[in-house]
Amino acid sequence: MPFPDAYTLLRPYTDYIQIKDAVLATGEVVAAGEGDGRLRETVRALADDGYEGFVSMEPHLASAHPLGGFSGPDNFVRATRAFTAILDSEGVLYR
Known part of the structure; x- marks a missing residue:
């Protein structure tokens, strides 16, 4: 389980983090906080x-292709807003 086990x-050993989230049962990649990655709990623990x-x-x-995904401008904005909403709700400052 990503949190708390991993x-x-x-x-x-964590120097930086790549933000992704997914639904375990289907493998669907979703915006931060919409999957099973427990990103809110991870952000809270990091803080x-x-x-x-x-x-x-x-x-x-x-x-995008069999080896990886793509977001495009609209999905990138959606994903970033989802993640910054988590940061905001946890009171984590960012720039």
């Missing part, structure tokens, strides 16, 4: 741990 194992690194948006919300 978080606990990987946190000491509690004093994380000062950066995140990169890697939403891949549309299928």
Whole structure:
């Protein structure tokens, strides 16, 4: 499970984070907070741990080819707004 199991194992080695989320049962890639990745809990734990690194948006919300996804401008904006809404709700400052 991404949180807390993987978080606990990987946190000491975490320098930056790529933001993605997905639904485990279907494999569908979704905007941050809409899947099973427990991103809200992860953001809260990172804030509690004093994380000062950066995140990169890697939403891949549309299928591009068999090896990877693509978002395009509209889906990228949607994904970024979903993630910043999580940051805002957790009181995490960002720039």
